[in-house]
Amino acid sequence: MSQTLAKLVKEIRSCSLCAxxxxxxxxxxxxxxxxxxxLIVGQAPGSRVHETGIPFNDPSGDRxxxxxxxxxxxxxxxxxxxxxxxxxxxxxxxxSGDLPPRPECADTWRVKLLEQLPNxxxxxxxxxxxxxxxxxxxxxxxxxxTVMAWKSYWPKAIPLPHPSPRNNIWLKKNPWxxxxxxxxxxxxxxxxxx
Numbered sequence: 001m002s003q004t005l006a007k008l009v010k011e012i013r014s015c016s017l018c019a020x021x022x023x024x025x026x027x028x029x030x031x032x033x034x035x036x037x038x039l040i041v042g043q044a045p046g047s048r049v050h051e052t053g054i055p056f057n058d059p060s061g062d063r064x065x066x067x068x069x070x071x072x073x074x075x076x077x078x079x080x081x082x083x084x085x086x087x088x089x090x091x092x093x094x095x096s097g098d099l100p101p102r103p104e105c106a107d108t109w110r111v112k113l114l115e116q117l118p119n120x121x122x123x124x125x126x127x128x129x130x131x132x133x134x135x136x137x138x139x140x141x142x143x144x145x146t147v148m149a150w151k152s153y154w155p156k157a158i159p160l161p162h163p164s165p166r167n168n169i170w171l172k173k174n175p176w177x178x179x180x181x182x183x184x185x186x187x188x189x190x191x192x193x194x
Contacts (some may be wrong), residue, residue: 001078002034005116007172009171012088012113017104028088029055032117033078037092037192039114039123041130042160044087044101056082063163064126069186070193082117084110086129099167101129121192123157124185131159144174150181158185 009032016026027054029045040056056064056075065075075081080185087101088109092177110133114120125131131139131146135153140146146159153159161177172176 001032002116005032005034008116012109015088015105015109016106018089018102019040021102022089023048023092026089029053029114030045030085030088030112031055031076031078031081031083033080033082034116034120035079036082036117037080037119037121038189039082039084039117039120040126041123041134042083042085042126043129044085046091047093049105050156051089055085058090059165060157060163062149063165064160065184067160067163067182068124068189070189074193082120086110086133087120097164106133122155122188125153125157125159127160127162134160142156144170145175147177147181155188158188160185 007026009030012028012030015028018121019026024047025051031051042056042185046060048056049055052102061075066072068075085101087105091099091101091102092141123134125134128143134157135146138153139159140149142160147161158181159171160181
């Protein structure tokens with residue numbers, strides 16, 4: 001990790017900008033390395049991830065690794081894969097799941113951090129908040145349409161639905177995702193990590 005990136009990561013991990021708005025307090029969780037070739041952009045850590053400090057350390061992470069065709073050893077190698085959610089801390093829970101990521105993270109840290117990741121060959125964009133930021137005007141009217149248009153972002157980026165078990169109904173309604181998108185994703189991940 002470069003000195004500049006190491007300094008930035010230290011600043012991020014000690015960030016308390018939203019302390020008064022976070023139900024469990026600040027605990028910024030990211031994984032980055034200067035040589036990372038894949039960037040995974042999620043929403044924000046869940047309560048279990050907040051508790052352990054390990055990104056995607058939950059059933060969503062298990063499914064995401066399955067979708068990518070990699071194991072935990074590869075997934076948690078910061079010099080291969082950067083995990084940079086839109087919000088670095090658990091934002092709390094609302095009526096239908098976790099609250100949206102706090103906007104202060106992206107406003108304060110995102111551009112600076114991404115500038116320190118020059119080797120990214122594939123950006124995996126998980127969920128609507130990440131897609132809205134990373135695809136900007138390129139995202140469609142809703143998550144399903146954005147994921148259906150995955151070829152228009154390919155081969156540098158790929159939008160995915162959230163791998164949460166809560167999305168099992170979406171996956172059943174959209175079998176094309178597993179048939180068309182996931183094989184291409186697995187091949188790309190394998191090629192990038194060679």
